[in-house]
Amino acid sequence: MFYDYKQIEKKWQKHWYENNTFAAKDDYTLPKFFALVEFPYPSGQGLHVGHPRSYTALDIVSRKRRLEGYNVLYPMGWDAFGLPTENFAIKNHIHPEIVTEKNVAHFKEQLQALGFSFDWTREINTTDPDYYKWTQWIFLQLFKKGLAYKKEMSVNWCTSCKCVLANEEVVNGVCERCGNEVVHKVKSQWMLKITEYAEKLIDGLDDVNFIERVKTQQKNWIGRSEGTQIKFKTTLGDEFEVFSTRADTLFGVTYMVISPEHPLLEKWADKLSNIDEVRAYQEEAARKSDFERTELAKDKTGVKLEGVAAINPATEQEIPIFVSDYVLISYGTGCVMGVPGHDSRDWAFARKFGVPIIEVVAGGDVEKEAYTDCDTGVMVNSGFLNGMSVDEAKKAIADWLIERGLGSKTVNYKLRDWVFSRQRYWGEPIPIVHCDKCGYVPVPESELPLLLPTVDSYEPTDNGESPLAKMTDWVNTTCPHCGGPAHRETDTMPQWAGSSWYFLRYCDPHNKEALASKEALEYWGPVDWYNGGMEHTTLHLLYSRFWHHFLYDIGIVPTAEPYAKRTSHGMILGENGEKMSKSRGNVVNPDDIVNQYGADTMRLYEMFIGDFEKAAPWSSSSIKGCKRFLDRVWALNDMVVDGDDYSAELESDFHRTIQKVTSDIEELKMNTAIAALMSLLNGIYAKKNVTRGELKTFITLLNPFAPHLTEEMWVMNGYDGMLNETKWPVFDEAKCVVASIEIVAQINGKIKAKLNVPAEITAPDAIALAKADAAVAAAMEGKTVIKELYVPGKLVNIVVK
RNA sequence: GCCGAUGUGGUGGAAUAGGCAGACACAAGGGACUUAAAAUCCCUCGUUGGCGACAACGUACCGGUUCAAGUCCGGUCAUCGGCACCA
Numbered sequence: 001m002f003y004d005y006k007q008i009e010k011k012w013q014k015h016w017y018e019n020n021t022f023a024a025k026d027d028y029t030l031p032k033f034f035a036l037v038e039f040p041y042p043s044g045q046g047l048h049v050g051h052p053r054s055y056t057a058l059d060i061v062s063r064k065r066r067l068e069g070y071n072v073l074y075p076m077g078w079d080a081f082g083l084p085t086e087n088f089a090i091k092n093h094i095h096p097e098i099v100t101e102k103n104v105a106h107f108k109e110q111l112q113a114l115g116f117s118f119d120w121t122r123e124i125n126t127t128d129p130d131y132y133k134w135t136q137w138i139f140l141q142l143f144k145k146g147l148a149y150k151k152e153m154s155v156n157w158c159t160s161c162k163c164v165l166a167n168e169e170v171v172n173g174v175c176e177r178c179g180n181e182v183v184h185k186v187k188s189q190w191m192l193k194i195t196e197y198a199e200k201l202i203d204g205l206d207d208v209n210f211i212e213r214v215k216t217q218q219k220n221w222i223g224r225s226e227g228t229q230i231k232f233k234t235t236l237g238d239e240f241e242v243f244s245t246r247a248d249t250l251f252g253v254t255y256m257v258i259s260p261e262h263p264l265l266e267k268w269a270d271k272l273s274n275i276d277e278v279r280a281y282q283e284e285a286a287r288k289s290d291f292e293r294t295e296l297a298k299d300k301t302g303v304k305l306e307g308v309a310a311i312n313p314a315t316e317q318e319i320p321i322f323v324s325d326y327v328l329i330s331y332g333t334g335c336v337m338g339v340p341g342h343d344s345r346d347w348a349f350a351r352k353f354g355v356p357i358i359e360v361v362a363g364g365d366v367e368k369e370a371y372t373d374c375d376t377g378v379m380v381n382s383g384f385l386n387g388m389s390v391d392e393a394k395k396a397i398a399d400w401l402i403e404r405g406l407g408s409k410t411v412n413y414k415l416r417d418w419v420f421s422r423q424r425y426w427g428e429p430i431p432i433v434h435c436d437k438c439g440y441v442p443v444p445e446s447e448l449p450l451l452l453p454t455v456d457s458y459e460p461t462d463n464g465e466s467p468l469a470k471m472t473d474w475v476n477t478t479c480p481h482c483g484g485p486a487h488r489e490t491d492t493m494p495q496w497a498g499s500s501w502y503f504l505r506y507c508d509p510h511n512k513e514a515l516a517s518k519e520a521l522e523y524w525g526p527v528d529w530y531n532g533g534m535e536h537t538t539l540h541l542l543y544s545r546f547w548h549h550f551l552y553d554i555g556i557v558p559t560a561e562p563y564a565k566r567t568s569h570g571m572i573l574g575e576n577g578e579k580m581s582k583s584r585g586n587v588v589n590p591d592d593i594v595n596q597y598g599a600d601t602m603r604l605y606e607m608f609i610g611d612f613e614k615a616a617p618w619s620s621s622s623i624k625g626c627k628r629f630l631d632r633v634w635a636l637n638d639m640v641v642d643g644d645d646y647s648a649e650l651e652s653d654f655h656r657t658i659q660k661v662t663s664d665i666e667e668l669k670m671n672t673a674i675a676a677l678m679s680l681l682n683g684i685y686a687k688k689n690v691t692r693g694e695l696k697t698f699i700t701l702l703n704p705f706a707p708h709l710t711e712e713m714w715v716m717n718g719y720d721g722m723l724n725e726t727k728w729p730v731f732d733e734a735k736c737v738v739a740s741i742e743i744v745a746q747i748n749g750k751i752k753a754k755l756n757v758p759a760e761i762t763a764p765d766a767i768a769l770a771k772a773d774a775a776v777a778a779a780m781e782g783k784t785v786i787k788e789l790y791v792p793g794k795l796v797n798i799v800v801k
Numbered sequence: 802g803c804c805g806a807u808g809u810g811g812u813g814g815a816a817u818a819g820g821c822a823g824a825c826a827c828a829a830g831g832g833a834c835u836u837a838a839a840a841u842c843c844c845u846c847g848u849u850g851g852c853g854a855c856a857a858c859g860u861a862c863c864g865g866u867u868c869a870a871g872u873c874c875g876g877u878c879a880u881c882g883g884c885a886c887c888a
Contacts (some may be wrong), residue, residue, distance in 0.1 A: 077809045213805060220804060225887075244888060257888090300886085326886045336888045344802085345886055409813045414887050520856060529821055534882075557830075612806080615881080622813060625826045632842095673813070675825035682825095744821050751821060787868060794820050 003634040005598030009708040013112050021724060022066075022117035023073065023102040028523040030071035035564070036503050038532040038540070039077040040125075041495075042103035043084055047110040048580070049588045049606070049618065054375050054531050054569045057604045057612060057668055059116045061529065062664050063704035066117075067728035073524055074117055077124035077504040080105050083161060083177060086426035090458045096426045100127055100193060112213050115707050115723075122509045126498030132428045133449035134515040135497050138547065140431060140442050141554060147193040148420065151438060154261075155419055157185035162460040166419045167492065168539045170753060184286065187464065190430060190491060192418040194546045198222050200560070201545055210566040211613070214537050219539040230337065230397050230407045232256065232310045235318060237273060240264055240310075243332035243412055246342065246374075247401070248393035251361035251382035251517045254350065255338040256321045257302065262286040274306040278323055285325040288294060289722045300326055300349045314397075314407075315404050316384065322347065341366040368637050385594060418543065420494060423466040425458045427492030435479035435486035435782045466490040475516040499540055500547040503527055503562065515556070525645075530563040533571075541566070567668060570615040572606070577617045600706035601627045605704060607670035629678055630709055633702065635654050636681075636690050639718060643691035651703025654740050656696055658731035661701045670705070677702055692717070694795045697729045745770035747779040747796040755796075763790035770796040 016022060035058045040051055057351060062074040080100045088095040102314045104125065111118070114311045124131055140144040142148040156165040162178035164187065167494050169176045194201075202222055205215045206538050226244035234240070242256070269275055281303045302324030309318045326345060327336050340350030340357040343580050347370035350357055357366050362380045371377065379385040384400075385393045395519025401407030421430070429449045431443035443450050468490040469475065480485035501515070507524040510518035532541070548562035574586025581587065593602045605626040610616040646654045657680045664673035680698065684690050687710060692699070696719055703723055714723035737759055744767065745753040753773040757766060775796070781798035790796050 104825075213882090216805060220884060223887065225885090227888080242888080246888080324886095325887095328887065331887045339888090343888070345888075360803095412887075414884090538883085608813090616813070619827070620811065622827050628841095638819085671813095672825080675815075678825055742821085745855095746820090746869080749820090749867095789868070791820055795869090797868055798818080 003631060003709070005708070006599065006713045006752055007443060009113075009115065009599050010514075012708045012711050013104060013115055013713075014219055016115075017112065017120060020119075020121055021768060022072075023119045023121045024073040024075075024189075025071050027071065031069065032528075033062070033065045033070040034503075034524050034526075034528045035065075035072065035074045036506075036527045036530045039499070040077050040107060041079045041082055041084075042100065042107045044099070044103055046106055047590050048591070049590050050572050050580075050589060052602065053572055053606050053609075053612075054113055054533070055111070055114070056606055057569065057670060058521075058529065058531050058706040060099055060670065061667055061668075062606070063117055063730060064662075065709065067703075067722065067726060069727075073122075073506065074119060074690050075118070075122045075124075076111065076116070076118040077122075077502060077506070078107070078497050079502070080104065080125055080127040081427045081493075081498055082469075083163075083424065083426070085456055086424060088196055089426070092752050095454070096458065097127070101235060104412065105243065110790070111579055114592050114603065117707070119343075122506050124502060125507050126428075126502065126511050127426075129449040129451055130512075131297055132498065134505065135428050135493065136443075136448050137433045137445060137452055137503070138501060139428075139493070139497070139514065142192060142550065143432070143440075145550075147550065147552070149191055150188055151191050152186060152188045153191075154184045155187050156182045157187075157464070158182055161424075162462070162464065163423050163707075164421060166237055166496075166539075167416050168212070169553075173494065174419075174645070177349060186267065187465070189419050190421040190489075192420045192726065193542070194393055195413060195415055197549050198413045198415050200549050204545065204549065204561050208564060208565075208566070214541070214568060215564055217534075217537045218265075218542060221415065223541065224411060225413075226411050227334070228401065228410070229410040230313070231311065231405075232337070234311070235309045235323075236268065238558070242335045242337045243410055243671055244337055246339065246387045246394075247397045247407070248379065248382075248385065248388075248390050249339040249342050249360050250312070250337070250397055251385065252358045253319065253337040253342060254339045254358060255319050255353075255355045255750050256310045256340055257324045257327045257336050257349070257465050259327040259329040259334040260323050260325050262323075262334045262363065265323065266333075267269045268305070268308050270303055271714055273309045274303070274466070277303050277307065281323060288325070292316040300324060300345070302326075302349065302385045304353065313401070313404075316626055320355070322349075322353065330416060333413065340370065342370055344370040344372065346370065360385075365757045367589070371482060374547060418499075418546075421491035422494050423460055423464055423490075424492055425452075425455060425460075425467045427494065428497055429468070430489040430491055430493060432489040433479060433486045434489065434791070435482060435484060435618070437480040437484055438486075441481045443484070447480075449488075463552070466492060468492070478646075490695055496540060496543050496598075496671045497558060501542040501551070503530075504548075504551075504557065525557055525696065526559045526561060527563045527565075529565045529567070531567045531569060534568050535566075558561075562603050568613060570613050571608070573615055573617040575618050575620065589622075593623070593764075597623060597627050598630075598708075600630055604630065604674060608672060612668045612670060620701070629674075629681065630706060632681060632685070633699075634709060634713070636684065636698070637713060638690065640695055641689045641691055644693040645691065646693055646694055646697075647687065649687060650680075650683055650694065653680055654694065655731040658697065658701065659736055660732075662728070662731070665704065673755055674705065678706075690715045691751050693712060700724065700726060700729055712788045720752075743793070744795045745773055745776050746795055747776060748799055749797060752776045752779050759793070763792075766790045766796050767798070770798065 009343060037054045037058050062072045066072050084095045085099050088099055155493055156170045157602050158165055158175040158180060163179035164249045170182050175182055202219060202224055222330045225245055227243055228247040229243050229305060231241050272278060272703045302322045308321055310321050312319055338346045340346040341359045342361055358381060360382045361364040361371060363377040366542050373388040377390055379388045385396060428448045431451055435441055453471055457470055458467050458552045460467060475487045477486055477488055504516050511517055523766035544562060551557045552560040556793045576586055578584055605623040609627055617762050654793045657676050658678045698714050703710040711728040739759055740756055741759045743755055743757055744751050752775045755769055757769060767790055780800055785800055
C-alpha cells in the first residue's frame with residue numbers, strides 16, 4: 001500500500017500539537033533531561049535548511065530519552081528583537097511588532113511541518129513585555145552591583161546601520177551584519193563589565209562538557225596572559241607603567257612607545273618641543289578606521305617625543321619615548337617597552353626609526369630579525385641575569401622589581417567590556433532615568449516592564465540617537481529618586497540581551513513573580529545538552545555564561561554554569577559546496593523538500609548527510625536514498641508474520657543494532673545509526689518476512705528519526721498504546737555475539753585466507769586451523785616461523801623468514 | 802604570523818583501544834519486469850596487469866616505530882574555521 005506521507009504527517013502533527021503530547025511534566029521527582037537548541041531569529045526569509053540539522057539531532061535525543069523514562073524539556077521560542085525586522089519596518093512603514101508576529105507564525109508552521117517534539121506550551125518570545133520585563137530586571141541587578149555603567153568612549157560605529165557595535169560584532173573592520181565600514185566614534189554608552197568575570201569564565205570551562213574547539217575558542221577570545229607590570233621613571237620626574245610578558249628582556253629595552261590616545265601625552269604637552277607634530281599624528285591615528293588599522297598597519301609609523309625620555313630601571317640609561325598607533329590604548333596600560341632584539345614588531349619599528357637593537361637572549365641573529373624563542377635561549381648582556389634561561393630570568397627579574405617597588409605580577413585579558421547600548425528602536429528599553437541632580441537612577445522594579453512606546457518613525461537619527469529620542473512625551477519623566485524633572489535613557493539593548501537568559505524562562509515561562517521559580521530552576525537547571533552553531537561561541541555563548549555566573553552570584557540560579565554540555569553542528573552548504581546564500585543562488589528551501597519527500601525523509605537525510613560536526617554539501621540525489629529506505633520500511637507492513645521473538649537468523653543482528661543505535665544517538669553519530677538500521681532492514685528483506693516482535697523493535701529504533709511514519713505503522717499493526725509512550729528497546733550483551741566468526745589468516749601481515757571459526761576458539765586452535773589452510777601452507781613453504789599470533793575475533797598472523 | 806580542525810573511490814561518507822580499508826548510501830554501467838517511461842527488483846562498481854583462479858599497488862606527500870599503520874611519532878604540502886600590532 002502506498003505511503004501517503006502528506007496526509008499521515010499532517011495527521012500526527014495535529015495530534016501531537018492538540019494533545020500537548022511532548023509537554024514536559026511538572027513532576028519534579030522524575031529524572032529530568034533539558035535539551036536546548038538555539039531559538040531562531042524569525043526573519044522574513046523563513047527557516048533555513050541549517051536550522052533543522054540542529055533541531056532534528058536534539059529532537060532525536062529527546063525522543064529517545066522520553067522512551068527511556070526521562071521527563072524531557074525540549075522547548076522552542078523566538079529571538080525576535082533585531083535589526084532586519086526594524087529595517088523591514090522602516091522600508092515598508094509597518095510596525096515591527098506586526099512584522100514579528102507574521103514571521104513567527106510562518107516559522108512556527110515550518111517547524112511543526114518537520115514534526116519536532118517541542119513543548120509548545122512553553123513557547124517564549126523575547127519581544128513579549130512579560131518576557132522582556134525580566135531582561136530589564138536582570139539589567140537592573142547588574143546596574144545595582146556596579147556591573148552596568150555608562151562611559152564616554154570610542155565605540156565601533158557602523159555607518160550603514162547607524163548604530164554602535166560590540167567588539168564581537170566587528171569582523172575584519174567591517175560590520176558583521178551588513179558588511180559596511182566601521183569607524184570610531186566617541187559616544188556615551190552603557191557597558192557591562194564582562195571583564196570582571198574573565199577569570200570565572202575561563203575557570204568554569206573546566207567544569208563543563210563542551211567540545212574542545214568551543215573551549216579553546218572561548219579561551220583565546222578571553223585571551224588571558226600573565227606578565228609583569230613595570231614602572232618606568234621619566235626625565236620629567238614622573239613615572240608610568242607598562243605590561244610585559246617578557247620582563248626577562250628588560251636589559252634589552254631601548255625605547256618606549258605609548259598609544260596616541262594615552263592621557264600622559266596631555267600631561268606632557270607643554271614640555272614637548274614637537275607637540276604640533278605629535279598632535280598631527282594623534283589626529284591621523286584617530287581618523288583611521290578599523291579596516292585601515294588592521295589591513296594597512298603592518299608598516300610602522302610614529303613620532304619621537306622631544307623633551308621627555310624614560311629611564312630603564314635595569315640599566316638606568318635614558319631611552320627615547322615614541323608615540324605610535326601599534327600600541328593599543330585598550331590593552332594593558334597603553335604603553336609598551338620596546339625590545340627590538342626579541343619582538344618582531346619592536347624590531348621593525350626600531351629598524352625604521354634607527355633605535356639601537358641589543359641582544360639579551362643568545363641564540364639568534366638580532367641584526368637579521370628578532371629572536372623570539374623562549375625555550376632554548378640563554379640570557380646575555382643582562383647584568384645579574386646572564387647565563388640564566390628565559391624562564392629563570394623571568395622569575396629573577398620579577399622578584400628584583402618587586403623588591404624595589406618597581407613592579408608587580410599582573411594578568412591581562414584581551415576581553416573588553418561589553419558595549420550594551422544600541423541607538424535603535426526594536427530592542428528592550430534600558431530601564432534607567434537620568435536626573436541632573438541624582439545622576440543615573442534605575443526605574444523601580446515595580447514599574448517593569450518599561451514598555452517600548454509606539455513611534456511614528458523607526459528611522460535612526462543621523463546624530464546617532466535612537467528614534468526613541470524624538471518621543472519627548474516618553475523621554476521626559478520624573479526622577480524616581482527625587483521627583484524632579486528627568487529624562488529616560490533612549491538607547492535600547494542589543495539583540496544578545498534577550499538570548500542571554502532565555503533558557504531559564506523555559507523552566508517556568510508563565511511566572512509573574514520571578515523570571516522563574518526557584519523550584520523550577522533547581523529542578524531543570526543546568527541545561528543538560530545545548531547544541532548550536534560555532535558562530536555563537538564568542539558572542540551568545542560567552543554572554544549567556546557571563547549572565548548566568550552573575551545570576552548565580554546573586555543567588556537566583558543554582559549553578560554557576562548554565563550548560564552542562566555543548567555540542568556544535570556543521571553548516572549545510574549548497575550543492576556546489578559553497579555557503580548557501582541568495583546571491584549564490586544555491587539556497588534549498590525546507591518547504592520544498594517537505595513537500596516533495598516529506599518531513600521524515602528530510603529529517604533522515606539531514607542526519608545521514610555526514611559527520612554531524614562537519615560542514616556538508618546538500619545533495620538533491622542523495623536524499624532519494626533516504627526516501628527509498630522509508631518506502632522499504634513502509635513495505636514491511638505487507639511482510640509481517642506472527643511471533644513476538646526475533647527470528648534465529650536475525651537475533652544477534654537485532655541486539656547489535658539496538659546497542660549501536662542506542663550509543664550512536666548519544667554521540668550524535670546519527671549517520672552510522674541510520675546505516676545500521678539500513679543494514680538491518682536489508683537483513684529483514686533477505687529473510688522475506690518480519691515477525692511482530694522484530695517490527696516492533698525496528699520501528700521503535702527508527703521512531704526518533706522518522707516519527708510520523710513509525711507512529712502510523714505502530715497503530716496500523718495494532719501494538720498497545722502509542723509508540724511515543726512505549727519503552728526504548730534493550731539489548732542483551734550475550735546475544736550480540738555470534739557463534740561463528742570469520743577471521744583472516746596472514747603471513748607477514750598479508751592476507752592469505754579467510755576462515756570460519758567458532759567465536760570461542762583458542763589461540764593455538766586458531767593458529768593450527770590457519771596453518772591447515774592450503775594458501776597459508778603454500779606461503780609458508782620452505783620458510784622458518786619466527787612468530788605466531790592470534791588477535792581474538794580478528795586474525796592470525798604468522799611471521800616467517 | 803598564532804590557535805584549532807581536516808585531507809580516504811566518480812560523490813557523501815564508514816572503519817571502539819594499531820588488526821580484512823572503502824560499511825551504509827548516491828551516481829554510473831548491465832540485466833529483469835513493462836507497449837514505453839517512471840517506480841521496483843537483481844548484478845557489477847578503488848587503480849593497474851591478466852582470458853583466468855590471481856598478482857601488484859592504494860587512505861595528501863616524505864620518512865620512522867611495529868608481526869601489523871587511514872589510525873601512533875617526526876617533517877612537508879594543501880584546504881577550512883577562529884584570532885590577528887594583545888606587548
